[in-house]
Amino acid sequence: MTLLLLSAAISSAPINLENMVAPTDLDNVKVVQLASNQDASQFLIFIKKSVPLHLHKEHSEMVYIVDGEGKMQLGDKSFTIKKGDFVKIDENTPHGVTVTSPQPLKVLSTQTPEYFGKDKHPVTDHD
Template sequence: MSLYQRDLVLNDYHPKVFAYYFKTWEKHDMAFHTHKEVEIMYVIDGTCTVVAEKKSVAMKKGDFILLDSNIPHRLIVDQQSPCRMLNIEFSFIKKTGCFPSIKDLANQNKKFATFLSLNRPYIVLKDTNEIYHTLKNLVLELDKKESDKDIMIQLHLAQLFMQLARITAEEMKETHTHYQANVYVNKTIKYLHHNYDCDIQVKDVGQAVNLHPGYLHRIFKQQTGSTIMEYLTSLRMEKAKMLLADTEIPVTEICFYIGINSRQYFSALFKKHTTQTPLEYRRAFEQNIAKFRS
């Protein structure tokens, strides 16, 4: 049964673990295979690669992958880096006993209900230490011989599902935030390339992309590694180099073509970026062309 099968939220089912094991893999290249059960592969130590749906996923300590049932996958472990993993395979059976069903849990927890609707063949997540703690407790309970251990197993599984839902929701939120940041950064870059010849301030860019200047400044630095004004200055210097090399525009007028209204400031800025004055740059370029032609 798929983790995302509609019947899970329409009727009463309990999760049931069918297999679980610790394993240290050394130099291993597994063939593609599938499971009828949903599988969690947790990296305790080392590194490995999991290939699922023809996509390779590099994993390291603290990473884990949740594979839906019947998804072809394989494990690859490099000879130089053994990988210790905990694998748990589970499916769903008709509810028995008094513990809430998957449907009951989804009705009480919005994030879990959303999680059950994702319909992803696999999800790769980074643990915050809570998942491994829950998995270890689950394994310890599964190993016990007591006849009344089922309620504790269900408790641990329910805890696991709630944690998976919360981590996935946070990951999706971060992904969305990152996507939105990229959109604004790309708009900013496009604006700068179209308006570098104008007198531009950060507030002008913020107004152009419809975002608060302070927030735009922060996400632009995070995404590009430079501030908006640093990026604009680098862009202007590249345009100045092009104009000096490929046109006959007087050196004293170049600054006005790139949005800098001071010849002295432009000359100082250009030398800072190229170690040459604008005039030295043009002469050096002309000399190189002359040598090439001769």
């Protein structure tokens, strides 16, 4: 029992996202998995240039902008995102981002349910 409690305490330890920095050799996107279970997966994502328009057919996504700025497309809307912003992305909603700040965009992404990286579908202007 003590071992189980210790294990749970370790996995619940806080992670300081402010102290996590993009790799110096970042070409475009780096994804760091922070946590995951059957209900949701959390990732810290560094974006240097852009993420092309795509959608998730079986997942919703919530993103919190930890640092940087960008121009986001969400469905038929386009808007600026910056540090402190929160965006909810429903299933089947096309979304993408282009970084506009000198530093990479750093976002906390939560996907529900648990995400294994297979539900990312490119969207073209013809879709």
